[in-house]
Amino acid sequence: MDIWALDFPEFPILDGTVKISIEDENSKININALISEFAPSTKYYGILQRFFVNMGLPMDIADAIIDWVDPDDSRFPYGAESSGYYQTLSPPYKAKNAPADSIDELLLVKGITPEIYYGLGGGNYGLEKNLVEHNKGDVTLPEEKLEDLNAQPVNGSEDDNEPITAGKEKDRRLDKYLRVYGEWMKYPDESSRININTASYRVLISLTDEISEETVQKIIKKRNLEPFKTVDEISAFTGKGNTVNSLLTVKSHIFKITVTSVNLNGKYKSVYYYDRDNKKILYCSGEY
Numbered sequence: 324m325d326i327w328a329l330d331f332p333e334f335p336i337l338d339g340t341v342k343i344s345i346e347d348e349n350s351k352i353n354i355n356a357l358i359s360e361f362a363p364s365t366k367y368y369g370i371l372q373r374f375f376v377n378m379g380l381p382m383d384i385a386d387a388i389i390d391w392v393d394p395d396d397s398r399f400p401y402g403a404e405s406s407g408y409y410q411t412l413s414p415p416y417k418a419k420n421a422p423a424d425s426i427d428e429l430l431l432v433k434g435i436t437p438e439i440y441y442g443l444g445g446g447n448y449g450l451e452k453n454l455v456e457h458n459k460g461d462v463t464l465p466e467e468k469l470e471d472l473n474a475q476p477v478n479g480s481e482d483d484n485e486p487i488t489a490g491k492e493k494d495r496r497l498d499k500y501l502r503v504y505g506e507w508m509k510y511p512d513e514s515s516r517i518n519i520n521t522a523s524y525r526v527l528i529s530l531t532d533e534i535s536e537e538t539v540q541k542i543i544k545k546r547n548l549e550p551f552k553t554v555d556e557i558s559a560f561t562g563k564g565n566t567v568n569s570l571l572t573v574k575s576h577i578f579k580i581t582v583t584s585v586n587l588n589g590k591y592k593s594v595y596y597y598d599r600d601n602k603k604i605l606y607c608s609g610e611y
Contacts, residue, residue: 327578328521330462339586348577348596349514350521351502352529354429355422357385358393359510366511366570373529374500377491379447380439387433391419403433423503425606435497442495454493458524460547489543491524500525504577504596504605514600516572519557520550530567534560576600 333342352374356367368389372382383401390402396418398404405417419428429435439445492499500523505515517526519542527539542560551557551573561568580595593609 328459328462333583333585336584337586339584341585342583344581346579346581347518347521347575348502348504348579349516349518349572349575350523350526351500352517352526353502353505353507353515354388354426355392355503355507356505356510356512356515357389358507360508361510363393364389364399366567367515370517370526370529370567370570371501373532374525375446377525377529378445378495379450380445381434384432384434387435388429391428391432392422394420396420408433422507426498426501426503428503429497429501440497442497442499448495451491453490455490455524457492458489458543458547459521489524489540491528499523502577504598511570513572513574514576514598516570518573518575519554519571520546520573521575530571531561531565533562577605 327345328347331343333340352367352371354367354371357365357371359365368385371385371388375384376382381401386399386402389399390404396404396406398407403409403418405420409416409418416431419431423429427440430437430440436445437443442448506512507515517530519527524539524543527542528534528536538560545551545560554568554571554573556573557568557571558565561571576599578597578599580597581592582595583590583592585591589611591609591611593607595607596605597603598605
């Protein structure tokens with residue numbers, strides 16, 4: 324319901340147009356938070372395993388990701404390190420053994436093919452039913468409403484009987500659900516937690532073994548009507564005392580900003596990862 328989350332239409336500038344979209348990175352699973360200095364794996368590890376299983380992919384990929392970002396050469400049971408796997412490839416390379424700097428490093432990790440990373444196949448691709456574009460509610464913003472943005476906040480419907488469309492998102496790109504930015508050494512730091520107000524269906528269904536599709540739908544319906552204000556409210560859905568609650572939040576800190584400009588010279592897209600708290604750009608890239 325925040326202004327940044329609305330689908331802004333493209334607007335004219337000089338001899339072309341510009342389209343800006345903002346995506347909440349706190350809605351995703353931070354793969355760098357899979358490890359900490361206190362434990363070989365954190366509770367994010369179980370979430371990531373369930374995420375891949377729900378995608379119809381081997382949960383072993385979680386082990387390979389941990390081995391990529393952890394600081395040692397000790398292999399997880401189904402993971403991969405430099406000597407036993409990456410150095411045998413052509414061309415050979417080493418496991419990162421350090422926090423990932425960009426989410427597309429996953430393309431270097433054992434078991435993650437371009438087909439899987441870009442969501443074009445693999446696992447249960449093509450077999451899932453009742454897929455939806457997103458679970459954000461109505462985020463459209465007619466151009467005539469742009470001038471009224473500062474007047475009143477966007478509100479959800481108050482009709483509890485209103486049918487809700489909630490389901491797995493069509494998009495299977497891994498960078499839609501996984502991220503690398505957020506403080507990972509201070510476990511579980513607020514910046515690495517998952518925002519229950521913006522998390523996708525695919526992330527929500529992966530939080531615990533006990534969470535059901537019906538519960539995920541209730542979470543999505545509740546937040547579309549009125550966002551969660553405290554983590555304590557989440558217990559009504561995840562269960563009191565559930566340890567996963569310590570990994571959740573109702574605030575967001577890191578955002579992905581995509582700016583696409585089109586003019587007579589062609590199309591240019593730039594992507595920025597932005598830390599709102601520290602007012603700092605963490606990473607940027609661009610392409611024609």
